[in-house]
Amino acid sequence: MKQVTQHNKTGALRVEQVPVPALKPGFVLVRTRYSLISAGTERASIEQRRLSLLQKAKAHPDTVLKVLEQVRQYGLITTYRRVMTKLESYAPIGYSAAGTVVAVGGKETPLKAGDNVACAGAGYANHAEYVVVPAHLCARMPKSIGFDEAAYTTLGAIALQGVRQAEPTMGDVVVVIGLGLLGQLTVQLLKANGCTVIGIDLDKTAVTLATESGADIALQRDADDVAGVVRAATRGLGADAVIITAATPSNDPVELAGELCREKGRVVLVGDVGLKLPRAPYYMKELDFRLSRSLGPGRYDPTYEERGRDYPASYVRWSENRNMQEFLRLVGTGDVVLKKLTTHRFSLNDAQAAFALITGKTTKPEYFVGVLLDYGDRPAETPDALPKSVVLGKQQRPDAEIRVGFIGAGNFAQGFLLPHLQRSRATTLVGVCNSNGLNAANAARTFGFDFATSDPSEVIGNSNVNTVFIATRHNLHAPLVIDALRAGKNVFVEKPLAVTAEELAEIQKVHNTVQAEWKGSRLMVGFNRRFAPHVLHCKRFFENAVGPYVLQYRVNAGAIPRTHWTRDPLEGGGRIIGEVCHFIDLMQYIIGSTPERVFAESLSSGSGGSLDDDSVVVTLKFRDGSVGTIAYMANGDASLPKERLEISTTGRTAVIDNFQRLSLYQSGKKREFKLSTIDKGHRDEVREFLASIQEGKPSPMAFDSIVASTLATLKAVQSLQLGTPVSF
Numbered sequence: 072m073k074q075v076t077q078h079n080k081t082g083a084l085r086v087e088q089v090p091v092p093a094l095k096p097g098f099v100l101v102r103t104r105y106s107l108i109s110a111g112t113e114r115a116s117i118e119q120r121r122l123s124l125l126q127k128a129k130a131h132p133d134t135v136l137k138v139l140e141q142v143r144q145y146g147l148i149t150t151y152r153r154v155m156t157k158l159e160s161y162a163p164i165g166y167s168a169a170g171t172v173v174a175v176g177g178k179e180t181p182l183k184a185g186d187n188v189a190c191a192g193a194g195y196a197n198h199a200e201y202v203v204v205p206a207h208l209c210a211r212m213p214k215s216i217g218f219d220e221a222a223y224t225t226l227g228a229i230a231l232q233g234v235r236q237a238e239p240t241m242g243d244v245v246v247v248i249g250l251g252l253l254g255q256l257t258v259q260l261l262k263a264n265g266c267t268v269i270g271i272d273l274d275k276t277a278v279t280l281a282t283e284s285g286a287d288i289a290l291q292r293d294a295d296d297v298a299g300v301v302r303a304a305t306r307g308l309g310a311d312a313v314i315i316t317a318a319t320p321s322n323d324p325v326e327l328a329g330e331l332c333r334e335k336g337r338v339v340l341v342g343d344v345g346l347k348l349p350r351a352p353y354y355m356k357e358l359d360f361r362l363s364r365s366l367g368p369g370r371y372d373p374t375y376e377e378r379g380r381d382y383p384a385s386y387v388r389w390s391e392n393r394n395m396q397e398f399l400r401l402v403g404t405g406d407v408v409l410k411k412l413t414t415h416r417f418s419l420n421d422a423q424a425a426f427a428l429i430t431g432k433t434t435k436p437e438y439f440v441g442v443l444l445d446y447g448d449r450p451a452e453t454p455d456a457l458p459k460s461v462v463l464g465k466q467q468r469p470d471a472e473i474r475v476g477f478i479g480a481g482n483f484a485q486g487f488l489l490p491h492l493q494r495s496r497a498t499t500l501v502g503v504c505n506s507n508g509l510n511a512a513n514a515a516r517t518f519g520f521d522f523a524t525s526d527p528s529e530v531i532g533n534s535n536v537n538t539v540f541i542a543t544r545h546n547l548h549a550p551l552v553i554d555a556l557r558a559g560k561n562v563f564v565e566k567p568l569a570v571t572a573e574e575l576a577e578i579q580k581v582h583n584t585v586q587a588e589w590k591g592s593r594l595m596v597g598f599n600r601r602f603a604p605h606v607l608h609c610k611r612f613f614e615n616a617v618g619p620y621v622l623q624y625r626v627n628a629g630a631i632p633r634t635h636w637t638r639d640p641l642e643g644g645g646r647i648i649g650e651v652c653h654f655i656d657l658m659q660y661i662i663g664s665t666p667e668r669v670f671a672e673s674l675s676s677g678s679g680g681s682l683d684d685d686s687v688v689v690t691l692k693f694r695d696g697s698v699g700t701i702a703y704m705a706n707g708d709a710s711l712p713k714e715r716l717e718i719s720t721t722g723r724t725a726v727i728d729n730f731q732r733l734s735l736y737q738s739g740k741k742r743e744f745k746l747s748t749i750d751k752g753h754r755d756e757v758r759e760f761l762a763s764i765q766e767g768k769p770s771p772m773a774f775d776s777i778v779a780s781t782l783a784t785l786k787a788v789q790s791l792q793l794g795t796p797v798s799f
Contacts, residue, residue, distance in 0.1 A: 072458060074199035074509060075422045075444075076161035082120035084426050086419060087161070090508035090525040091457045092203040096177040097379045099206055100454060101190055104218035106168035106198045108442040109226060110429040111251055111318040111342070113164055117430055120162075144731075146748040153486050160513040165198035167191060167225030169218045170446075172209075173201070174454040179379065180206045187212040189224035189395060191366060192376070196225065198422060198444055201457065203506075205376045207369065210395035213403035219416075219443055220402050220409045223256070225366065227398035227407065228391060230256040230316070232367040233341035234264065235389060237312040241265035246301065246310045246331050248324045249317025249342055250277040250289070252440050255412055257316055257341070258284045263406040269304060271297055271327070272317075276438045283411055292327075301331045309333030316342045329353050339363055366391035373634045413441040460502075460524040463515045471499040473764050476530035476560075478504040478551060479543035480514035483565070487599075488542060491757040493518045497765050498538075502530045506543075527551055531558050538764060541565065542597075545649055546642045549574035556585045556592060563760050565597040567652050568781045570644035575781055582774060593770035595760050596777050598656040602752030602759060605733040608744065609661060609718065609725045612735055619696035620662045620720040624654045627707040627714070630685060638685070646685060646703070647671070647788050654701045654716075655691065655787070656780035661718060664695035665779040670796040671787045674706070689787050 072091050077084050094100045119130070128135045141150040172186040182188065188209040190196035195204040212221045230253050239245055243266045247257050250272035261268045262285040270281035270289040281289040288304060290297050301310055313328040315338070322345035328338045329352030336356065340346075341363045353360065368382060369375040369391040375382065382390050389397070401407040415437075417425040425442055427433050475492055477484065480503050492498055503520040504527050505511035515523035522529075530536060531554050538561040541551045549569040555562045556578075569575040585592055600606055613620075628650065637643035637650075659665055671689045685705035692698055697720075712729040719725075724736040730751045733744040759771040782799060790797040 072200040072508070073419055074197060075164055075419070076509060077117065077120060077164045079120060079160055079162055080158040082117045084117070084164070084423055085161075086422050087512070088461050089199075089512045090459050090461050090523055091201045092508045093459075093506040093525040094174055094176045094203055094454070095506065097180060097206055097377065098176045098203050099172050099180060099182050099188070099209055100174045100176075101168070101170040101188060101202050101204060101209070102173050102449065102451070103168050103170040103190075103200055103202055103446050104448075105170075105222040105446065106165050106196070106444045107222040107226065108165070108198075108425060108429060108444065109167060109252070110439065110442060111253070112166075113426070114429050115318070115343070116164065117426065144749045149748070152490060156485055156517055160517065161509060163194060163197040163199070163509055166193040166196050167222060168196040168198075168202060169212065169221035169224065170202075171451075173452070173457075175206075182206055182209060182211070187218070187221070189221040189399060191225040191228065191391070191395060198419070200419070200446055200449075205379070207376050207379055207381070207392050208395075210392060210399055213399055215403045216399065219413065219445075221399065222443060223402075223409050223412075223441065224395050224398055226252060227256055227260075227402070228366040228394040229253065229341065229363075231260055231394050231398050232365065232389075232391075233257060233314050233316065233339055233363040234260045235367070235394075236339045236341075236361050236363040237314055237337050239264050239266050239312060243267070243311040244269065244301075244305050246271060246313040246328070247281075247286075248272075248313060248315045248327060250274070250281045251316065251318065252412065253341060254316035255280060255284050255440060256407070257314055258286045259407045260401070261314075262286075263401060267304070269301060269310065274438075277440075280411070280440065284408075292323075297327070298330055305333070310336060312337040312339065314339045314341060315344060318343050319345070321345050322347045325349070326352075329356070329358060332356060332358055335359070337361060367394045373636065378639070409441070413443060414439045415442045416445050417442070419444055419446050459508075459526040460522050460529050461508075461512060461515075462522045463512065464519070464521060468496065468499040471497055473498040473561075473761055474501050474535055474537050475499070475540060476502045476504070476533060476536035476538070477514070477520070477540045477542070478527050478530055479541060479547075479565075480505045480510060481542065484540075484542040485514060485517070487753040488540060488565075488597075488757060489514065489518045491754050492540070495758070495761055497761050501536050502533055504530045527554070531555050531560065537561060538563070544636060544642055545570050545644050549578055552578055552594070553581050556581050556594065559585070559592055561593045561760075561764055563595045563597065563757075566656075567644060567648050567784065568596050568777060569785075570648050572782075572785050575778065575785065579778060593760070593763060594774060594777070595756075595770045595772050596781075597756065598653060598660075598772065598777075598780065599752040599756045600653055600657045600730070601660045601772070602755035603730050604746065604750055604752075604755075605727050605730055605744065606657065606661065606752065608733055608735075609727065612725055612737075613661070613718070613720065613723060616720045616723055618662060618664075618720050619693070619698070620718060622658050622662070622697065622699035622719075623717045624658065624699065624701045625715045626651075626654060626701065626703045627709075627711045628685075628703055628705050629707070629709060629713075630705045645788065646705075647687060647689070647791065648784055651687070651689060651701060651703055651787065652780060652784040654703070655689070655783050657716070658691065658699040658701075659693070659776065659780055659783070662693060662695065662697050664693040664697060665776075666691045666783040666786075666799075667694045668692040668796055668798045669783055669786045669790050671791040672794075673791060687791065691783065
């Protein structure tokens with residue numbers, strides 16, 4: 072399919088072919104008919120990306136600090152490569168569209184194939200022929216309106232939320248500062264609410280259009296006596312509310328709002344302006360200054376948007392989806408008229424011309440408000456017939472023995488796995504899969520894959536692929552491992568291997584069957600710490616130790632919001648399954664014994680209720696008598712290094728500090744070893760896995776060991792739930 076994309080480094084726009092995005096539960100696949108260019112937001116995005124690296128650094132000092140921390144931990148070259156990978160990729164653009172539902176993900180979705188819908192959300196409702204959008208960010212269109220009108224819904228809902236924040240009542244005088252598209256919509260919504268509306272803008276044409284949109288008074292900021300007119304219109308009282316829909320770094324809009332508003336009035340910021348509030352008018356009038364967040368309640372809440380958990384209307388009357396529905400209703404009844412706002416229409420193939428218009432790069436500047444991309448009337452296609460793969464080029468080493476297909480090319484994979492595969496002379500990179508088609512295409516270009524796809528079966532079922540890497544979200548690991556093993560592939564899967572005991576049992580069954588039939592495929596899990604230089608040194612240090620061991624592992628993991636996907640029990644499995652598995656596996660590997668009992672406890676309040684199940688202490692008893700404790704903390708200070716492992720047995724102690732410093736204690740003497748950067752073994756785990764294939768050796772990780780680590784992790788979750796130790 073075709074999609075408008077934007078280069079992260081230069082801001083250059085182009086229309087390119089990418090795979091159709093993959094449908095997910097709770098989402099819908101929509102064939103786009105029209106999308107609306109949000110001139111203010113999208114122009115700002117383009118201009119920001121066109122900045123030089125120095126200008127970008129000045130604009131985002133917080134990002135610079137993060138990059139410097141990465142340099143400190145992982146070194147300049149590695150960090151530079153990661154940054155450039157991000158900068159040289161293409162990003163989606165657009166967040167307001169309308170089209171027809173082609174397919175739905177899951178039975179609980181209220182929409183059905185054939186529904187005409189308005190779609191919202193950056194990263195979802197992109198300028199693309201097909202989009203996959205959460206059901207809560209879609210609203211059915213009334214039959215009386217067209218797709219071109221419905222494409223305005225996102226901007227309309229944003230304007231409507233701003234009006235709601237102002238709490239206007241019939242007869243109120245409301246000033247709208249900034250008469251771009253958002254301001255023009257706000258004017259019409261206020262008129263539908265029975266308000267007297269005064270519009271203000273610098274542009275004379277925008278002022279004229281506001282009058283046509285229903286404004287009772289429209290003023291030019293630098294040509295009219297704005298304060299005097301507002302005083303006269305309100306009989307000296309001042310405006311009941313001011314809604315700022317301008318986009319400018321200037322502080323003038325908030326200063327003007329304070330001047331025009333009556334005592335105890337409301338000022339609502341919808342746009343993006345300077346925020347140095349002048350104390351005198353806001354204090355002396357005791358003004359109520361409010362921010363309006365996008366489309367309304369639910370925006371930026373993944374529990375609502377992606378997982379479909381609605382807010383009860385009795386408690387949250389106007390969620391973002393209900394705001395979308397209401398805007399569509401107002402368009403359908405004629406209370407909001409959009410035709411006069413649409414100044415330009417472009418075909419998708421002419422998208423570059425459309426963006427040249429809004430960024431002022433045309434030979435002759437033109438006034439614009441609503442700019443639509445028209446995707447044309449295309450014949451309906453079944454989901455199975457849609458193009459899920461795009462061929463980008465030739466393989467780098469077509470004769471290489473290891474032919475890799477990669478599923479799940481997210482940030483982690485592009486930072487810690489794919490670079491090592493790209494540099495290996497033993498591999499050729501055949502196909503890469505990501506649920507987001509553009510991300511798949513980015514990864515294919517960056518690392519040299521032959522094709523990009525959004526369908527895992529295109530990788531697993533490819534006869535030219537003999538080795539599959541899996542780095543998706545956790546709930547997909549086990550099903551993909553099973554499919555790849557059944558297809559006779561070598562499999563490398565990121566941790567965790569499984570998120571349920573049932574999945575683990577099925578993997579065991581399939582693995583044993585495959586080994587009995589083919590005896591050639593390998594399974595390895597991304598327990599990378601086993602391959603860290605300091606861990607290998609520890610193994611040699613304890614080689615002749617008798618045991619048992621005492622192990623103390625402190626992990627300063629940091630807090631993650633409860634809404635993050637890793638903490639979702641279905642998608643991520645929680646932090647024990649998602650990350651603590653690393654530390655359980657490393658303990659098992661170092662001492663060479665498997666766990667037989669586990670006890671996990673989380674922080675709790677004094678009354679016994681759960682306070683922070685993100686911070687846990689896990690105690691493991693191993694079959695050789697060893698004992699290990701893992702203190703996994705989400706409540707520590709960020710400046711504390713993440714990991715510290717202490718291991719003691721028979722007069723020997725080793726301390727690994729954050730995989731950068733190793734201290735060995737024996738016979739009253741201490742030896743220290745320090746690396747220039749943190750090395751957790753990602754490079755060497757990939758090298759060892761590839762070498763095992765080349766040399767015809769078994770997987771670097773024994774299957775029984777992988778199962779033991781995964782089982783112990785699942786039992787730790789069970790112990791946390793039961794509040795008692797669990798033996799196995």
